[in-house]
Amino acid sequence: MEQMMRLLHYCGLPEEDVDFINSDGKTMNKILMEANPRMTLFTGSSRVAEKLAVDLNGRVKLEDAGFDWKILGPDVCEADYVAWVCDQDAYACSGQKCSAQSILFMHENWAATPLLSKLKELAERRKLEDLTVGPVLTVTTEAMLDHVNKLLNIPGAKLLFGGKALENHSIPSIYGAVKPTAVYVPLEEILKAGNYELVTKEVFGPFQVVTEYKESQLSMVLEALERMHAHLTAAVVSNDVLFLQEVIGQSVNGTTYAGLRARTTGAPQNHWFGPAGDPRGAGIGTPEAIKLVWSCHREIIYDIGPVPQQWEIPPST
Numbered sequence: 001m002e003q004m005m006r007l008l009h010y011c012g013l014p015e016e017d018v019d020f021i022n023s024d025g026k027t028m029n030k031i032l033m034e035a036n037p038r039m040t041l042f043t044g045s046s047r048v049a050e051k052l053a054v055d056l057n058g059r060v061k062l063e064d065a066g067f068d069w070k071i072l073g074p075d076v077c078e079a080d081y082v083a084w085v086c087d088q089d090a091y092a093c094s095g096q097k098c099s100a101q102s103i104l105f106m107h108e109n110w111a112a113t114p115l116l117s118k119l120k121e122l123a124e125r126r127k128l129e130d131l132t133v134g135p136v137l138t139v140t141t142e143a144m145l146d147h148v149n150k151l152l153n154i155p156g157a158k159l160l161f162g163g164k165a166l167e168n169h170s171i172p173s174i175y176g177a178v179k180p181t182a183v184y185v186p187l188e189e190i191l192k193a194g195n196y197e198l199v200t201k202e203v204f205g206p207f208q209v210v211t212e213y214k215e216s217q218l219s220m221v222l223e224a225l226e227r228m229h230a231h232l233t234a235a236v237v238s239n240d241v242l243f244l245q246e247v248i249g250q251s252v253n254g255t256t257y258a259g260l261r262a263r264t265t266g267a268p269q270n271h272w273f274g275p276a277g278d279p280r281g282a283g284i285g286t287p288e289a290i291k292l293v294w295s296c297h298r299e300i301i302y303d304i305g306p307v308p309q310q311w312e313i314p315p316s317t
Helices: 002-010 025-035 046-055 079-095 115-124 141-152 193-199 215-227 241-249 287-294
Strands: 040-043 060-063 068-072 101-107 158-161 181-184 207-213 233-237 255-258
Touching: 025 046, 040 046, 046 060, 068 079, 068 215, 079 101, 079 115, 079 207, 079 233, 101 215, 115 158, 115 181, 141 158, 141 181, 141 193, 141 207, 207 215, 215 241, 233 241, 241 255
Parallel strands: 040 060, 068 101, 068 233, 101 207, 181 207, 233 255
Antiparallel strands: 158 181
């Protein structure tokens, strides 16, 4: 980031326009409290976002965590491509993206294809040597594997692939090092009160939940989406227009990709990116997003005159 700043300076950015402060969270929180800024754009965890909302008396826009979903619709085609996009969404950057695919809802038609075996094959070709899988900065190996084990205690849950620590590496134990992992959890179990919070816990690493739904169970999928609290990115993988309308019309994610090539991540830089369903939600990437965060409406009403000649004070009203 510092080198990026130096490049911007080289390209003409006035040096006094941006302060780059490299610090830990507590230090930055103290700076914000003392500076009392009119607006702060925060990108990071929901926990810190909620703290800042209180500390800054609401003068904050949030681009925080995302437990991001992908739904595979009833129309099955281009299985290799769909599998590759799922692998990229879930495991590129070792899953360390706020837009990473956290849960995959497969229509029963997709469940009848070799999709899961393709996902397993793609995940298992990732390796440390070429950094297609690597260190996880904010979640330890122990914490990720503990989460996997808790999920596997849910009735009907099973490990699809991964679930093991990486081997033959020198990654310090304060970081995470696990193989790309997927756990299957039955849809009926996901919706149970005792399971839902666990299943929808965001793990900022190479991990996803997979489930299957029948044609008659779409309403259950939509219920699962509505109960999530972080509505950032989503993907509806289908070219069935009526299916797209139903899902998009009953969901609220701020950035939703729709169509056969839909993804949750890898966003181009020319469209809005940000959460929805919360008035504190920020946007990035477009002029509209910049105006939402860094500006507000002002109304200037000019009434200069002239006052009519021989004007007299009228009766009281």
